[in-house]
Structures are given as C-alpha cells and as structure tokens.
Amino acid sequence: MFNKEKYGKILIPMVTPFKADQSVDYEAAVSIAEKLVQDKKADSLILSGTTGEFHTMTFAERVKLFSVIKEALGERIPLIAGVGAASTTETIGLAKKAEQLGYELAMIVAPYYAKPNQQEIYTHFKMAAESSKLDIILYNIPIFTGVNINPDTVAKLAKIENIVGIKEEAELNPKQITAYVNVTPDDFVIYCGDDTMVIEAFAQGGVQRIGGVISGGAHLMGEWIRETIEHFLKGDVQKAAEMQQRSFRLFRSLGQNSRINPVALLKEAMKIKGYNAGIPRLPLSPGTEDEIANVRKVMKELSII
Numbered sequence: 001m002f003n004k005e006k007y008g009k010i011l012i013p014m015v016t017p018f019k020a021d022q023s024v025d026y027e028a029a030v031s032i033a034e035k036l037v038q039d040k041k042a043d044s045l046i047l048s049g050t051t052g053e054f055h056t057m058t059f060a061e062r063v064k065l066f067s068v069i070k071e072a073l074g075e076r077i078p079l080i081a082g083v084g085a086a087s088t089t090e091t092i093g094l095a096k097k098a099e100q101l102g103y104e105l106a107m108i109v110a111p112y113y114a115k116p117n118q119q120e121i122y123t124h125f126k127m128a129a130e131s132s133k134l135d136i137i138l139y140n141i142p143i144f145t146g147v148n149i150n151p152d153t154v155a156k157l158a159k160i161e162n163i164v165g166i167k168e169e170a171e172l173n174p175k176q177i178t179a180y181v182n183v184t185p186d187d188f189v190i191y192c193g194d195d196t197m198v199i200e201a202f203a204q205g206g207v208q209r210i211g212g213v214i215s216g217g218a219h220l221m222g223e224w225i226r227e228t229i230e231h232f233l234k235g236d237v238q239k240a241a242e243m244q245q246r247s248f249r250l251f252r253s254l255g256q257n258s259r260i261n262p263v264a265l266l267k268e269a270m271k272i273k274g275y276n277a278g279i280p281r282l283p284l285s286p287g288t289e290d291e292i293a294n295v296r297k298v299m300k301e302l303s304i305i
Contacts, residue, residue, distance in 0.1 A: 002135050002164035004189045007078050007105070008043020009212030009229055010222050011191065012036060013051040015267055016065065017278025024061050028276040030072045035275060037077050041222030043212070045069070046107055048082040050141065051216040051263050055112070056281040059090060063097045070101055084109030084139060088124045092131040099132040107137045107167060107214075112145040118153045129160050138166040141193065142173075143260065151176065155183035165189035167214050170197035177204045195251045198225060199232045199240050207233055216262065217251050219270050221304050246302060253298045256291055268292045272305055 014036065017028040036042050047069055048054035048062045057065075066081050073079065081098035083106045085091045095106055110116075111124050129136050138157060140149040149157075149166070157163045164187075168177055171194040180190055181204065190210055192201035195217040202210050218225050224247060232240035254262035254269065263280055268287040270277035272295070279286050287295070299305045 004211040010042050010218050010226055011044045011214045012042040012218045013046040013049030016052040018281045025278050026068045028278055031276050033069050041218055044078040046080040046082055053281050054082055066098055066101050081106045086113050088127055091128050095132045099134050106134045107139050109139040110145045110147050110149050115146045118150055122153050125157050129163050135162050135164045141169040151179040151183045154180055158184040158188045167191040167193040169193040170201055177201055181205050181209050196248050199244055216266055250298045253295050265295055269295050
C-alpha cells in the first residue's frame with residue numbers, strides 16, 4: 001500500500017536550471033536540491049515536472065537529471081520522477097528508466113497536444129502503469145494539456161493497483177477534488193497542485209484523503225506553506241486564511257505580464273534567495289527589471305528576504 005506519510009505534505013517540483021547556451025546545468029541542479037534539503041523546504045522532490053520545464057527537455061536530459069540527483073541525494077529525501085510525455089511510448093520509456101535508477105514513485109501528466117478523449121486517457125495511464133512496478137500519481141493540469149481527467153476516468157484508474165493518487169491543479173476547477181474524493185477509495189491520495197488553493201484542498205478532502213501540496217512556490221517559502229497547513233489542521237482557520245491571503249500576493253506576482261507558467265519569475269525569485277536557479281529554456285524568457293523589482297517588493301513585504 002502506498003504510504004503518503006513517506007513523501008510528506010510539501011512536495012516540490014524542482015526547477016531545472018539552464019545555462020546561457022540553453023543546456024541543462026546539472027551541477028546547479030544538484031546545488032538546488034542540496035539547498036532545498038538543507039533549508040528543509042521540502043519533504044520530497046519531484047524531478048522534471050511542469051516547474052522543471054520537462055516539456056522542453058529531451059528524453060536523455062530527463063533520464064540524466066533523474067540519475068544525477070539520485071546519485072547526489074541518495075536516501076536523504078524521497079525523490080519522485082516526472083515521466084509524463086506527449087506519447088504513451090515515451091512515457092513508458094521514461095518510467096522504465098526511472099525504475100531502473102531506483103525510483104519507487106512517478107508522476108505522469110495527462111497526454112498533451114493530442115487532446116485524447118477519456119477512453120484514450122484511460123488507456124494511456126493504464127499502459128504506463130502496467131509497464132513498470134512504480135507507484136504512479138496522475139497529474140491533471142488542463143490549462144497546459146488541453147484535457148481534463150474526468151472523475152469517472154479517475155475512478156476507473158484508481159482500480160489499478162499501482163495508480164495511487166492524483167495531483168489536481170485545483171484553481172481551475174475548485175470542486176473537482178470533492179468529485180475525486182467521492183469516486184475513489186479511501187487510500188487513493190489527492191495532492192493539491194495549486195499554491196493558492198492549499199487550505200481549500202484540505203477543507204474538501206481532510207487529512208486522510210489529501211496528501212499535501214505539490215508546490216513550486218515552496219522553493220521560496222516551504223516552511224510558510226507548512227505552517228499554513230498546520231494552523232488549518234489544528235483548527236486555527238483564521239490564522240491559516242491570513243497566511244494564505246498574504247502568500248497569494250507572491251504567487252500572483254510570479255504570473256505578471258500574462259506569464260501562465262510562473263517558472264521564469266520563480267527562478268528570478270530563487271536567485272534573490274541565493275539559489276543558482278539558471279534561466280528558463282526558450283521560448284520562455286528571463287524576468288525583466290520591472291518584473292524582478294515587483295517580485296522583490298512582495299518578497300520583502302512578506303519578510304522572506
């Protein structure tokens with residue numbers, strides 16, 4: 001049975017740093033992972049997720065990242081392999097590589113660009129699950145994939161032994177977490193995939209069904225998010241609400257100027273905090289002076305720098 005306690009409540013989809021020539025900076029990636037562990041920002045790390053810009057990385061780059069970080073960190077923190085891809089074949093190939101490298105848990109995003117129907121989505125995940133012994137967390141993010149993993153489909157997938165949970169990009173469809181809870185067994189774990197919706201997720205599923213948050217913002221304020229969750233679960237709803245209201249401003253600042261993927265400005269904020277975060281991979285561009293100044297201003301107001 002999947003043990004959600006092993007992976008904790010704060011799961012960080014780690015950024016992938018790129019050099020000026022657009023190559024992956026594996027040395028910087030190790031330094032980021034080491035700092036996240038040292039600063040106790042995360043309970044687990046996810047490699048090559050959305051915040052890791054997996055969609056711009058080659059198969060070989062992703063496998064090397066799995067290998068390099070696994071070798072550097074060993075068993076100091078649980079590691080999760082992001083193995084989602086546009087094709088089922090590539091997803092299966094990445095899952096097999098992750099298993100060979102010693103990973104036990106993988107996260108798989110819904111197939112993107114092709115806009116498969118629900119039966120095709122089911123078949124994709126079923127084949128991926130059957131390809132290895134990895135436990136699998138489904139990943140639903142319609143804003144990028146163009147498709148939703150509907151509750152009926154999740155209910156069918158939850159019957160597959162090694163599909164153990166789902167990451168839901170909760171702000172897009174705020175009550176779908178409840179729908180997922182209602183159609184899946186009690187040991188099927190739901191992770192909030194949106195930094196702005198953490199306490200709303202716990203309000204819908206409770207501590208039994210909600211594993212925690214998969215949070216890019218936790219690179220900057222993992223301890224803040226942890227404290228917010230703890231206040232809510234202890235019944236201090238007002239304090240939790242106030243903390244989420246304040247952090248909301250920072251998360252929104254990372255999306256200024258219609259930046260749907262916040263990773264570019266997240267990397268700028270991380271550099272302010274002392275991380276060697278590199279730059280985003282094209283077509284995403286580094287932050288402008290004004291954007292960085294705006295992010296810095298909010299960080300100062302929140303006293304996180």
